[in-house]
Structures are given as C-alpha cells and as structure tokens.
Amino acid sequence: MREEIIVSGRHNHLIDPHLHIWHWQIPLYLFLGGLAAGILIFAAFFTLMGKEDKYRAAVKIAPHIVPWVLVVGLFALLLDLKHQLYFWRLYTTIRLESPMSWGAWVLMLVTPLSFIWSAIHIKEIFPKWDWKFKILIDLEAFFTKQKRAIAWVMGLSSVILGVYTGILFSAFNARPLWNTSILGPLFLASGLSAGAAVIMLFSKKHKERNMFSRIDIGVIVIELFLIIHMFMGFLASTQVQIDAAELFLGGPWTAPFWIFVVILGMIVPVILEVLELKKFKIPVVIPASLVLFGSLMLRFVIAYAGQESRWLY
C-alpha cells in the first residue's frame, strides 16, 4: 500500500484537492463552437455541391444564428480568462504548438466569415432588407460574387474549428481522460450532429428534414463507434488511462455520461429519427433538442471528469 499526503498543506485555489480550473464557460464555448462549425460545414458543403435551393435551411437560414452563437461562445471564453484585459495577447503571436492559439486564430477567420455569410443571405429572412449605404450594397454584391470562394474557406476553417474543440483537450497528457486523439473526431462529429439538429429545426421542407435526419443518424452512429474505440484505447493503455476510463465505468461520472450523453443524447434521438423515417409522426423538436442536449452534456462531462483524472505519484 502506498499513501501520499501533502504535509505542508497545499491548498492552491482551483488546483487542490483536485484540479477544477475550468468551469461552465469552457464546455459551453466548446459546444457553441462545435455547433457553429457543424452548421457552417453543411452550409459550405451544400453550396459547393450547387444545392443551395434544395437545402435552403442549411445554406440560407440556419447560418444566420452562427454569428450570435459564436459571439456568445467568445463571451463565455472571455469570462473564463483570469487576466481578461490581456486577452489581445492571443493575437500578438502565432504558436503552432498550442491548440488554443490555433483556436483563437481560426475564430478570427470563422467569425467574420459567418457574419458575411449571414449578410449575403439576409434577404432570405427579411425580403425588404435595405443596406441603405452604397458601400454596403457594393460589398454585398462583391461577397455574393465570391460566394464559392467564401464557402471553401469557411468550410475548411470550420472543420479546423470543429476538430480543435476536441484537440484542445486531447493535447493535455497531464489529464489522462483527455489524452486521446479520438476527442478531435468525436467533437467534430458531435458538432456536425448538433448542426444537423438545428438545420432540422429551421427546415420547413419535409425532404430536407429527412435528408438531415439521415445525416444525423449516420453521424451519431459514427460517434457511438468513436466512443467505443475511446474506451477500447483507454482499457488497453496504461494504468492512468484505465483509471480515467473507470470514471465512466462504475466511477462517479458513469450515470451522467451514459444516461445524458449516450442514451438521451445519442441512442434515443437515433431511434426517434429512424421511426420518423419509417413514417411515424414524431415532432422534429424532440430528437433535435435531445441531440443538442447530448452534445452540450458531452462537453460538460468530458470537461469536468477530465479535470478529475490525473497521473499517480
């Protein structure tokens, strides 16, 4: 038996007895960032496929919420900082080794693009919208002309945004639960699933909703595979990662993870979506809000449980 005690009485705020430096702001931001990435990836993809009118909600309607989603997310991120007035330091350097630096810069690209995308489609929502100033009208015409180029840049940078929300965690080998590269694709998939859910909510066409139901089912099945792979990886790894997996396999995070994330957030909506495709009448709001809830809970559970996982010494 071995017991380790800090006999000099260390009680550093937010560090002891176990790390709890990141609170609701980070998982909320990761959810919103993933959601924004998901919507923009679909918008860019269907634009480049030339199916803007077939999937109108995905390309022209749902992206309008993205700038606001990102603004709320960035505000949460700012609230998380302990030295807030220095946040601009993020933009005085590029640190390729730091996922957070990647995130800061990619947001610098995605956020303005999402505003531009919303602006060139604003007439879809407000047909009588008037830009009033000539320069704004010219700008709109210019960006509308460049739509395909914008879609390319927006799509690719949104993929980086979606992956980075997971890589942010997985780059920390000090927290064994996070130290798995599966989190990158898992969070991207979760963001795509959340994006599809929002598009379903906005879509008025049965065909489009069906399409996104199908996409969502596919993405959630991929998520379930990734989760299984994550646990296989943990259980075949070192003791610290076995301990990390135990947090979800009998440990204190078992119930929140399996009930909220996997069952309510993934399995139930998949069943409902399959039933809907089989012509059962199910209000779209139920599977869509369950998917969004599950996506949010995934970030919360991983963020909080990860801070409890640690090396032994």
Next chain:
Amino acid sequence: MRYAMAVDTKKCVGCSDCVVACQTENNVPIGYCRDWVVESTHGTYPQLEIEIRSERCNHCDNAPCVRCCPTGASHYADGGIVLVTPNKCIGCGACITSCPYDARYPHPDGYVDKCTFCIHRVKKGLEPACVSACPTKCMYFGDLDDPKSPVSEILKVRKHKTLIPEAGTKPQLYFLI
C-alpha cells in the same frame, strides 16, 4: 547551462521551511504556495517505509505548459528555467491543466504563477530561497553542465529518480533515494 535541483529524500524531515522561505522571498499570496512537501508512505504497519519530498515546478526540458501556452507567456528562460511573463499571460489556465505535477496556480492578480527557481537570486550568485533555508541541507542546486556544481556532484554519486518520467516531460527536479 541547465539549472536543476536535487532533493535528498533521506535527509528531508518534512519541516516545510522551504515552503515558508519561498512564500516570504517571493511574496506568494496568502493561501498559496509554489512549493510543498509530500510524505509518501509505503507498506503496512509495522513494515512502513517513508519518503519525504520537497516538490515544486520541475522546470521540464520538454515542458507541456510552454507547449500549450497560446501567447508565449510561458517560456524557457536562461538555463532552461520555465517562467511566466505576467503581462503576456491571459489566465486561460491551459498551462495549469497541462502540468502533470499541478505545480502552477492562478495568482489572485489574474496571471499564472509558479516556482522560478528564484532566478532573481540565482542571477546574483545566491541559491534559491528554499535551498538556502533548508535546515538539514537536503537540497542541491546548480548547473548540470558544470561538473563541479553541487547538483552535478551529488547526482554523480547518489541513486536518484524524477517524478512521472513516463509523462515525457523530462523533469529537472531530482530526488535522491
């Protein structure tokens, strides 16, 4: 130049003088500490074995905190000492999360704070505060590239270990066992 420290776990009595010396020297805010003492007990009574370690930032050669810092506030200074520049630090907490030793903490003023190996004293040719205050003289500090430094001399003759070398951080705080 490569600064390092060695702590003799056989000589340390766990008095925590190093902790108080550091807090006084570095104006560490009340309720926080940059170094701490761990008592590690192995076995079952009456077959007990105890190891006492004065721990702090390991000033790793491959420091995850420097790698993940988005602004470059966490950096390697002369001699491999890992430091934080307060007015570059945004207090995002990435470095705190990345440290397997939990050696960093958020200073009440917002930036992240940690052991500096008392670089301000070392530059003047003095020892770090914890080393100079230790009543059992169980700590050794110096330049690993200098074979005559106290830390090089002791590591040559004593069996030693580092903490969680498997985390790949290449820690530079050695424990004589």
